[in-house]
Every structure is written in C-alpha cells, then in structure tokens.
Amino acid sequence: MAEKPKQHPSSITGIVHRYLLMLSLTRPLFFTLLVLTKPTQISRISSLSSMSSNSSQVDPAFLQNALSSILSAPHISFPRPPAGLPNIRMGHGPIDLFSTRFVNTFTDDATGVVAGQEVDKEGLKAALLSLQKKWQSDSVKFDEQEATVSDAAAGERKLTTAFTWTPRQESGTASVKASATVKEVGGAPRIHTLSLDGDAALFSS
Known part of the structure; x- marks a missing residue:
C-alpha cells in the first residue's frame, strides 16, 4: 500500500x-x-x-430571605447623645442587628413605596421596623417567588413575593405583597427599590 x-x-x-x-x-x-x-x-x-452573564442572575428566593432576615432580627434603640456631642458609641456593647442587616441588604440610594406612599431609605427602614413589631416568624407562609428582568442595561432584576402571618396578640391573619428591584453592588445583590403593599396600619407603629 x-x-x-x-x-x-x-x-x-x-x-x-x-x-x-x-x-x-x-x-x-x-x-x-x-x-x-x-x-x-x-x-x-x-x-x-x-x-x-450569570452574575445578573438573582435567586428568586433572595427577597424572601432578605425580608425574613431583617424582620426576625432584634432592634436596639440607642439613646441620642446630648446636643453638641458626636453620635459615636465607644467600647463594647450590644449590636443593633436589625439596622446592620438593613444596611447590608439595601443600596445607599434605595427608595420604595409603602402602602401607596413613596418613601426614601429611612422611610423603608421605619416601615420595616413597624412591621417587625407585628412579625411572628413561626406563623409566616410565603407564596411562590418570581424573578424577571427589570432593567437589563443596569443589571437589575425584579423579584416579587407575598406572605401571610398571624400578627402578635391577634387572632386574624395579615398579608403583604412585596416587590423589589435588585442589583449587584460590590459583588453582592442589594435591594434598590422595594414596594410593600398591605394594610397601612402594618407599617406604622
């Protein structure tokens, strides 16, 4: 051959x-x-x-986990210092876990809508703090979560969920629908906008 x-x-x-x-x-x-x-x-x-391409993918359960983590965290209110003194705590002491988780979950310029009213980041914190006072994690039931593209150019995704629970010292149930836009900041997902729809009394002390 x-x-x-x-x-x-x-x-x-x-x-x-x-x-x-x-x-x-x-x-x-x-x-x-x-x-x-x-x-x-x-x-x-x-x-x-x-x-x-996968970095813009956010777990649909992120919103549920974020809200559960914040609302189940204890909040400690520290007294304001006398006028003229800096608002700085020195030495060891208790940690305000609620505020810490809130800061680590939301972007610096976060805004939202609570019971139809537009609020800034501090307004969101106040609404969640009021909701926390009525929160009972052992009775909460979350509905199925959804995730869709919100603003692909900005790398944002929209997450929605809803949950029901029995508020403290009450026999009836309450329900809230939540939707949020989430984007990556510093390599981690953060909530940029949050909408909470429910009875306005749930979000006021």
Missing part, C-alpha cells in the same frame, strides 16, 4: 497564515483575543463570559 505524501512544513505554515488572515477579516475581535491570549488562557474566556 502506497504511503501518502507528507505535507511540507512550509505548506502547513501557509495554510495557517491564510486561515489567520481570513479570521482577522471576518472576526476581528476574536482574532485579537486569540493573538493576545496565551493558549492556556483561551479556555477561560468562555467560562468568564458565562460567569459574567
């Missing part, structure tokens, strides 16, 4: 050069990445791209 003629190295080099030329004309961006990237890193490009 006759042996197939071997291709000369120069002919192989010519084929490679023609392929690279065609690639540079048809897919210039990919060609640039191919030239600048080390062979061992090429396989990482697709995985990094996939991670980037």
